[in-house]
Structures are given as C-alpha cells and as structure tokens.
Amino acid sequence: VVSLTLLTASGEILECSETTNPELxxxxxxxxxxxxxxxTITFQCVPEFYLQETTFPSTLKEVLDNLESHLQKSEYFRFLWFPHSENVSVIYQDHTNKPPCSSANWFWDYAIGYYLLEFLLWISTFLPCLVGWLNRFFFWLLFTGKVENVNLSYKxxxxxxxxxxxxxxxAIPIEKTKEALLELKEVLESNPKIVAHYPVExxxxxxxxxxxxxxxxRDSCYMNIIMYRPYGKDVPRLDYWLAYEGIMKKVGGRPHWAKAHTCVRRDFEQMYPSFPKFCAIREKLDPRGMFLNTYLEKVFY
Incomplete structure (x- = not known):
C-alpha cells in the first residue's frame, strides 16, 4: 500500500503515505x-509472474533443525505439520520461467482429500481417538510424494x-519457531484427550x-492451528485453543486480527510497543467512538 485516503468521523478527508501524514x-x-x-487505496504492483511450487515430505525434527537453511532455499517457504506425528509437508514457492504444469487430480484432491476426509472427521467426532490416526493416514495417502506445480502467482x-x-x-518472533512448535507437540503428547486436526500451517x-x-x-513466523467442522458440526477445541494461546503469549506472540483469539486491551498493550500511540491517533480522529463495535471496544477499552 503506497497511500490511503481516509474519511474521518468528523467528515474530514485525510490523505496519508510514507511522506504525507506518515504517522497516520x-x-x-x-x-x-x-x-x-x-x-481510496493506491497499491504498488509488480508485473505478472509465474511460480513453481515444490512440495515434499520431511519430519518436524529435520525442518526445525534446518530452519534457516529452508528459509534461504526458497523465496516463499512454509510447511505443514501433522499433529500427533513427526510428519511434515514442506512447500517451496519460487519465481520461474517454466511453462505451466499441474498435478491437480479430482480423485485425490476432492474424492479423497475433501469428501472422504470430511466423512472420516465426522466419524472422529464420536471417536476422538481416531484423529491422530487420520492425520497420519492422510499424510501417507496424499503427502508422501514430491509434487511440482507451475502457474501464475495468485493461482x-x-x-x-x-x-x-x-x-x-x-505471529511469533521467528527465532521462537522451534521452541513454540516443540512445546505444542509436548502438550499434545502429554494430554491424550486433546486432539488436533491437521495441519498446523x-x-x-x-x-x-x-x-x-x-x-x-520483527521478522515473524505465523503458526496457524485448525479444527474442522465436518458437515457443520462443532468439535471440542477449548483445551487445545487455550494451550496454544498460552504458548503463543509466552513466546511473545500477537494474534491475527481476522481470526479467533481471547485477547483484550491489557494484552495488546504488552504485545504492541506502539499501542498507546495508535490509541491516541484513534481517540483524536474518532473521540465519540463512531467506528467502534463490540469487538473493537474489547480491543481498545
């Protein structure tokens, strides 16, 4: 984002960029x-480009022990950990001039990776002990081979x-990645009643x-946990959620604003060095709270 135009609560129109109203x-x-x-929002864009995505299996120990090497090998590196196991799927995404190619397969991607998975996850709501087996089974079924795809970046x-x-x-400090993941793994191993769907992205x-x-x-690692709702059915997740949040707070984490969390103002004051500065700007632009809602009141009050 290069610049923004903002309509404030008073009806004033303000422009801001790195050189105009930089604090705003x-x-x-x-x-x-x-x-x-x-x-208005002005974006800085780049010419259309292609990416090659390479996916291959590994283990949590290998990835965490060689994290810096993985980060240097690929422009866009991420990995998927399958809880209740050591299994990891490594994903490299890099610029390429290769022609488009795809490994998409309806049977494996949807019949197995969507419809069968959802049905078995629904069964596991009655037998939670199946979740660890499902994580290992679907890793073996869908993620044990090396796969390459080339396409436009957004695809x-x-x-x-x-x-x-x-x-x-x-988002946690990047140097805390190993510590946080190993502690989450330890929580799951020492509490058999807590089950976790794959993946941890x-x-x-x-x-x-x-x-x-x-x-x-700070350079950061985003650690995303998930619990599916097969056929819309909620699954118990509170213990998993609270254990994960506790680890994230301990290592200096900050929650994704668009996803679930239990944080309130006192938490954000500790997480964000410039939280008071932001609050001062907000109170100046909207002293009567025109743009606040129930969620934002929890954040700022």
Missing amino acids: YQAACVHLGCLGILL IFNYECRFKQHVQDW VRFTRGDNILLSPCFQ
Whole structure:
C-alpha cells in the first residue's frame, strides 16, 4: 500500500503515505476500521509472474533443525505439520520461467482429500481417538510424494481451505519457531484427550513498521492451528485453543486480527510497543467512538 485516503468521523478527508501524514499512514495500514472509512487505496504492483511450487515430505525434527537453511532455499517457504506425528509437508514457492504444469487430480484432491476426509472427521467426532490416526493416514495417502506445480502467482498462493473450520493464527518472533512448535507437540503428547486436526500451517514474513501489524518491527513466523467442522458440526477445541494461546503469549506472540483469539486491551498493550500511540491517533480522529463495535471496544477499552 503506497497511500490511503481516509474519511474521518468528523467528515474530514485525510490523505496519508510514507511522506504525507506518515504517522497516520503507519496507523491506517492496519486500523481495523476504527479510524474511518477508506475512500481510496493506491497499491504498488509488480508485473505478472509465474511460480513453481515444490512440495515434499520431511519430519518436524529435520525442518526445525534446518530452519534457516529452508528459509534461504526458497523465496516463499512454509510447511505443514501433522499433529500427533513427526510428519511434515514442506512447500517451496519460487519465481520461474517454466511453462505451466499441474498435478491437480479430482480423485485425490476432492474424492479423497475433501469428501472422504470430511466423512472420516465426522466419524472422529464420536471417536476422538481416531484423529491422530487420520492425520497420519492422510499424510501417507496424499503427502508422501514430491509434487511440482507451475502457474501464475495468485493461482499458486491461493489454496483450497476445504470445509468449515475454526482457526487461530498468531505471529511469533521467528527465532521462537522451534521452541513454540516443540512445546505444542509436548502438550499434545502429554494430554491424550486433546486432539488436533491437521495441519498446523507454519509460514514466515518480514517485519514492518505498521503500528498494529502482528509483524511490527520483527521478522515473524505465523503458526496457524485448525479444527474442522465436518458437515457443520462443532468439535471440542477449548483445551487445545487455550494451550496454544498460552504458548503463543509466552513466546511473545500477537494474534491475527481476522481470526479467533481471547485477547483484550491489557494484552495488546504488552504485545504492541506502539499501542498507546495508535490509541491516541484513534481517540483524536474518532473521540465519540463512531467506528467502534463490540469487538473493537474489547480491543481498545
């Protein structure tokens, strides 16, 4: 985002960028709708490009022991950990001049990876002890081979999220990745009644200077946990959620603003060095709370 135009609660129209109203720009790039209404956004774009995605199996120990090497080998590196196992699917995504190619297969991607998975997850709501087996079985079935795809960047970056789900996603300091994942693994191993669907998605991003960005002033690892809702049926997740949140807070995590969390203002004051600065900007632009809702009141009050 290069610049923004904002309509404030008083009806004033403000422009901001790195050179015009830079403090407002730092706040408005992630403002949760509480500073005003965005009238215009100017994006800096790049020419259309292709990516090659390479997916291959590994283990949690190998990936965590060689994390820096993986980060250096690929422009866009992430991995999927399958809880209740050591199994990991590593994903590299890199610029390429190769012609498009696809490994898409309706039978494996949908008949097995969607419809059969959802049915078995539904069965597991009656027999939770099956979840660990399902994670290992579907890794063996769908993720043990090396797979390559080439396509336009947006077709590679976007991926199938399957069916309805509950998620939590926190950004932690990148150097805490190994510690956090091993502690989460230990929690699951020492508490057999807590079950976790696959995958735990782990991805990485550079730091920035946006006041309420989860990556404010630090390179970060996003660690996303998931519990599916097969056929819309909720599954018990509170113990898993609270254990995960506890680990994330302990290692200095910050929750994804668009996903589930239990944090309130006192938490954000500890997580974000510039939280008071953002609050001062918000109170100046919207002193009567026109743009607040129940969720934002929990965040700011």
